[in-house]
Every structure is written in C-alpha cells, then in structure tokens.
Amino acid sequence: MFIKPWLVNCRFIQFFNLTFMRLALLFVLLFFFVNCGLKAQQADTISRKPRYHFFMLKFNNGAVLNTNDFVDGTNHNGQSIKSYQALTLGFGKQTDGRYDWEHAHNFPNFGIAFYTAKFSPGDELGYPNALYGFYRAPFQRWNRSALMYQIGFGLTYNWRPYDQNDNPFNIAIGSYRTVYVGLGAEYNYYLTPHWILAAGVEATHFSNGAIQKPNKGLNLFSPYVSVSYSLKETPRFMRRYDIKHEKRNEVYFALGMGIKREEFDTTKYVGLNDTYQGVMYHMLSFSTAFMRQFGHKSKAGIGFDVTYDEWLGSDIEVNDKGHADKLLSTHASDRFSLGLYGSHEFCISRLSIVTQLGVYLWRKDLPTKKPALYQRAGLKYHFKNDLFVGINIFAHNLSQADFIEWNVGYRIPWK
Numbered sequence: 001m002f003i004k005p006w007l008v009n010c011r012f013i014q015f016f017n018l019t020f021m022r023l024a025l026l027f028v029l030l031f032f033f034v035n036c037g038l039k040a041q042q043a044d045t046i047s048r049k050p051r052y053h054f055f056m057l058k059f060n061n062g063a064v065l066n067t068n069d070f071v072d073g074t075n076h077n078g079q080s081i082k083s084y085q086a087l088t089l090g091f092g093k094q095t096d097g098r099y100d101w102e103h104a105h106n107f108p109n110f111g112i113a114f115y116t117a118k119f120s121p122g123d124e125l126g127y128p129n130a131l132y133g134f135y136r137a138p139f140q141r142w143n144r145s146a147l148m149y150q151i152g153f154g155l156t157y158n159w160r161p162y163d164q165n166d167n168p169f170n171i172a173i174g175s176y177r178t179v180y181v182g183l184g185a186e187y188n189y190y191l192t193p194h195w196i197l198a199a200g201v202e203a204t205h206f207s208n209g210a211i212q213k214p215n216k217g218l219n220l221f222s223p224y225v226s227v228s229y230s231l232k233e234t235p236r237f238m239r240r241y242d243i244k245h246e247k248r249n250e251v252y253f254a255l256g257m258g259i260k261r262e263e264f265d266t267t268k269y270v271g272l273n274d275t276y277q278g279v280m281y282h283m284l285s286f287s288t289a290f291m292r293q294f295g296h297k298s299k300a301g302i303g304f305d306v307t308y309d310e311w312l313g314s315d316i317e318v319n320d321k322g323h324a325d326k327l328l329s330t331h332a333s334d335r336f337s338l339g340l341y342g343s344h345e346f347c348i349s350r351l352s353i354v355t356q357l358g359v360y361l362w363r364k365d366l367p368t369k370k371p372a373l374y375q376r377a378g379l380k381y382h383f384k385n386d387l388f389v390g391i392n393i394f395a396h397n398l399s400q401a402d403f404i405e406w407n408v409g410y411r412i413p414w415k
Helices: 004-008 012-017 019-032 040-046 100-104
Strands: 052-064 083-094 109-120 126-141 145-159 178-190 195-207 218-230 248-263 278-293 298-309 315-318 324-327 336-348 351-363 373-382 387-396 400-414
Touching (some): 052 109, 109 145, 126 178, 145 195, 178 218, 248 387, 278 324, 278 336, 278 400, 298 351, 336 373, 351 387, 373 400
Antiparallel strands (some): 052 083, 083 109, 109 126, 126 145, 145 178, 195 218, 248 278, 248 400, 278 298, 298 336, 315 324, 351 373, 373 387, 387 400
C-alpha cells in the first residue's frame, strides 16, 4: 500500500537529533515565521485582530525526469523509473494586510508541510518523506479566485541511498537525507469562505549538495490537486497601493563554510578496496557586495568573493588498510580562487531568496579546476541589528551542486 511506508518510517526522533538536520530545520522555521520581526509598536493593536490559519491536503501524480542512468533503467530492476505519487499535509497562515509587506506581495500565505512519496518502480529509491516550509503568493487575484506561484524549501529523509554492496546502482541519491526544493504555479478557487480548491503544476529537486556521493540528484515534474480548509472565514483582500518604500543601498560582508565529497577514478590506484571512493573536503569563503534595494520585493547588486577549496589541486593516496586518504596540493595558493558575481534578492519581509551568477577572475590552471561560471541559490534571514544568516547551494553549469554553504554576515545600510 502507498500509505504504509509513510506510517512505518516516520523516524522523527532520529531526524531531529542530528546536527545537520537541526541547523537546516532552523531555515524551515524561519521560512514559516517570515514576519516574526515586524514593528513592536503595532503589537497591541494587531494582537486583537483574528489570525487566519488553514490546513492543506495535496496529491501529486507525476513524472520522474530522465536525468541520469539510474532512473533511465541502469538499476536492479532493469526498468526506467518513470512516475511517482506524493501526498502532502500542510498547516499555514493566510496574511490579511496588517503589514505593508503583505500588501506589496498581494496577501501571500506561508506555512510548513509534511510530504511523502512513492516511486514506480522505486524500491531502490526508498520511500522519502520531507518536512519543508512553503510560501505562496498571487500573480493575480480576482473576486473568488487567484493565480499563485509557490516556493518550497526543506529537508527529505528516508531515502534508500547508494551502497556499494546493497544498492550499487543508485547514483541519484547518495545519502539518507537530502535537500527538498520545489517551485510551482497553481489556480485557486474559493468554494466557500472556508474551503479552497486548487490545481497546479510543480517541479521538485532533491540533492544533498555533494555532502555524500554519488549525488546525481532527482528531478520531478507533476500536476497536482489540493484542498484547503481555513479555520476562520478567509479575509477580504483590500490591497493598498500607496505603500512608501525609500530606495536604499547597502554593503554586506559574509563568511561561509561547507563540506563536500569528491570522487576519483579509482582504477588508477593500485590496492584500493573500495568500489566507489569519495573523500571529504572543506570549503571556506569570504564575500562582499554592494546592493541596491528598489522596493519592497527586490534588491540587486554586484560583489566579489574569495573561496578556499581543499579539493582544488588535491589527490588521494592509498593507506595500509586499502582505503583512500586525501592528499592536498603542496601549494596553498592552488586552493584559492577569486570571483565576481551579480546578485539578486527576492525580499519577503526579513527573509530573502538569493540567486547569484558568478565568474572566476583568477584561479590556478589545474587539472581539477572548476567550470568558469558558478551559481548560488539559497535563503538569507536578516535580524534587526543588521546581522544575517544564510544557506546556499553552490553549483556549476546551472545544474551540478558543488557544496552546501552556510554563512553569517553583517550589512551596512544607508538611504
């Protein structure tokens, strides 16, 4: 039965006890409480207004995109993994316009959701579950309907990952836990003041950011239907267009860190016992950028970063147990690179969705050098004292994850 793996495999205790999961869960909660830092002087008045919470149930029936040999049929079953079904239960909050940013985004809603999926055929992938934060806002509203876009970011667990003995074909998922990223669009119709029916399409990506290899990733595309029930009658959406926002500049400084595994062609190393070899490397970065905020929703700018990556110029050596140890380049300068990037932030109150496109200005000409262009995509949360924390997926070729980067920084704003 489809629902049985969900009931049997909900190992939430193990999920929350791991350090990596706790750190990433912080960003899910920040996504959920996106408006927690708003003006304190309005609290007494606002506390007397009703809150509009809702439950949501969603069903997906879609396709697994053919992006690697494993899903194409190079697996134990010898069959392409073509389809999947998923069930999502969510709890969220509908904004009602009590803050300016809610009017700027045309009354979005946001919340947290639990997701479970089954692949056909899919024993080699497992039965993944996800906990993620979602944000949905309208392109356009009408009297009883709306055309919405949605963004989801969170964590997935309960995969059946690659194992050189028990699951040797699964090059798509190399770890028990991965990141969940979802993008979609849907049409909402308000059946009654409490009930909302929706239909849409979404794309979903799973990856562990090269923390564990192999990591080809998994990409899904699906139509879906959902139904939502609001605990109070949905508020009337009376949007204001006279919201004032002064254009501001800022300079920020950020320190980042990450870890990743890299694989080597083990056929040239005599004496290795491992069929598949992945070695852990560390990464550090320093970034600074000038940003211009053009309104409530958007800021853009240009910046520089210096990256230290242990993998650059590295190799492996075989130890006396027949396993590989990392061998760093003898020259520390081999591990540094300098980049120039353009940055855009989609602003939701204190939370930003960050996208960056960069090019390396300087790096050593090494056999292990990376492609000239690089990308970042992630989340950043600003505190009232201008400190911020963030998480990014650092990638190349617009598709290949290099590592997950955690960062902390400080910004200097002025009007």
